[in-house]
């Protein structure tokens with residue numbers, strides 16, 4: 001049975017965004033059962049957890065003794081096992097993998113940067129100076145993504161692990177109207193989040209925080 005790490009508790013403004021959500025979603029899409037184990041700040045620094053996740057972060061998985069970290073790598077492993085989250089045609093598969101990297105490497109850093117500024121450092125002088133450029137950079141990447149999605153339901157021909165990752169990235173700046181004011185991206189996000197597997201994953205993610213409260 002796959003065991004997935006989660007945080008025991010996080011502030012409400014990040015509940016629904018912690019990256020175990022994307023792994024839960026992939027597992028739900030693949031129909032693979034899993035259980036979670038919740039960690040706190042002490043565990044993050046423990047040798048046992050660092051052996052699984054060298055940076056002490058969430059998520060990591062223990063898959064019957066095989067451990068893996070980095071949400072993208074974990075989602076890729078699940079997608080490879082699922083037979084539905086990545087296309088079988090080699091070219092289409094490579095394109096989907098390119099979009100997985102684009103979600104995590106081209107879009108997420110800008111969204112993350114903006115979110116950190118807004119949610120954790122808003123009152124710092126450096127953050128006030130940096131924010132306009134950070135917003136501009138995020139907006140520019142999102143404009144390119146919206147252009148790509150014009151006339152498409154998904155990043156490629158059908159829903160894949162790339163859409164799953166991209167959706168979790170687009171969920172992140174929910175404290176501002178960055179995505180909400182871009183109908184192409186907002187509708188894409190909502191289309192992906194309408195999948196029953198997403199709802200099951202989000203419900204389970206939130207239920208664990210409620211149980212721990």
Ligand SMILES: N[C@@H](CCC(=O)N[C@@H](CS)C(=O)NCC(=O)O)C(=O)O
Nearest residue numbers: 017018019056057058059070071072
């Ligand atoms: N690139 C990593 C990022 C993981 C990450 O930033 N996790 C956050 C929770 S969503 C975390 O553990 N933050 C606490 C920390 O970095 O100490 C991944 O995708 O798995």
